[in-house]
Amino acid sequence: MPLSWYHSGEPGVSMAQNISHAVMAQRHEPRDSADDFPTPPWATRALLEHVIGKEKVRGLSCLEPACGRGYMSLPLFEYFRQVESSDALPYGFGSVRDFLEYPFAALSHDWVITNPPFRLAEEFVDRALVVARRGVAILARTVFLESVGRYENIFRLRPPSKFAQFTERVAMVKGRVDPKASTATGYAWFVWEKDELAQPSLMWVPPCRRSLERAGDYEIR
Numbered sequence: 001m002p003l004s005w006y007h008s009g010e011p012g013v014s015m016a017q018n019i020s021h022a023v024m025a026q027r028h029e030p031r032d033s034a035d036d037f038p039t040p041p042w043a044t045r046a047l048l049e050h051v052i053g054k055e056k057v058r059g060l061s062c063l064e065p066a067c068g069r070g071y072m073s074l075p076l077f078e079y080f081r082q083v084e085s086s087d088a089l090p091y092g093f094g095s096v097r098d099f100l101e102y103p104f105a106a107l108s109h110d111w112v113i114t115n116p117p118f119r120l121a122e123e124f125v126d127r128a129l130v131v132a133r134r135g136v137a138i139l140a141r142t143v144f145l146e147s148v149g150r151y152e153n154i155f156r157l158r159p160p161s162k163f164a165q166f167t168e169r170v171a172m173v174k175g176r177v178d179p180k181a182s183t184a185t186g187y188a189w190f191v192w193e194k195d196e197l198a199q200p201s202l203m204w205v206p207p208c209r210r211s212l213e214r215a216g217d218y219e220i221r
């Protein structure tokens with residue numbers, strides 16, 4: 001089927017549409033890009049409400065090590081007792097720390113939860129599994145599940161305890177959150193609960209965007 005390529009209007013996003021109905025979108029970021037695509041807050045609440053369970057994190061601490069402008073840290077703070085936020089770049093929200101270089105102590109935080117730059121996601125999982133006492137949750141494109149390299153380096157010996165595929169699209173745009181944004185890219189939560197590392201369980205994040213959106217979620221920061 002022939003493809004016609006056009007730019008979506010969003011920086012860093014190209015779209016390919018064939019002459020039937022299928023639409024695909026991919027983020028084409030330079031290799032050294034910070035991958036500054038904030039997460040709409042409802043997608044983080046969905047993790048606690050539908051994947052981990054909010055009662056399981058009550059009173060616990062969490063590190064968001066690629067916090068950007070804090071669009072994930074703030075909803076995390078609705079559920080955790082304490083949320084520490086940092087990022088390699090100075091967005092004016094958390095401390096400025098490169099997660100792959102800063103000496104966070106092993107087992108220093110109950111949970112490590114983030115949406116890392118895709119090109120560093122594998123390294124983030126490695127490091128997060130050292131820093132977290134109880135669990136790690138990584139929001140990534142569904143295709144993070146594939147590739148021989150990731151199978152060998154992560155999934156073969158350290159499969160996630162839960163793979164939770166979003167049924168709704170989680171649209172992310174560069175440098176901001178936008179309630180009207182759309183995407184053809186699928187996202188999932190990859191969760192490693194250290195007391196449940198056995199057989200990975202496949203689950204779906206049910207439709208929940210409308211019920212988990214709050215006033216102020218899309219304010220510019």
Ligand SMILES: C[S@@+](CC[C@H](N)C(=O)[O-])C[C@H]1O[C@@H](n2cnc3c(N)ncnc32)[C@H](O)[C@@H]1O
Pocket residue numbers: 034035036037038039065066067068069070071072086087088089097098099100114115116117120
């Ligand atoms: C996809 S954005 C996600 C931001 C935030 N977690 C959210 O969900 O709204 C990825 C973030 O990773 C940060 N980043 C890139 N490389 C990093 C590194 N080595 N250590 C810490 N943060 C990094 C970028 O600056 C950017 O803010």
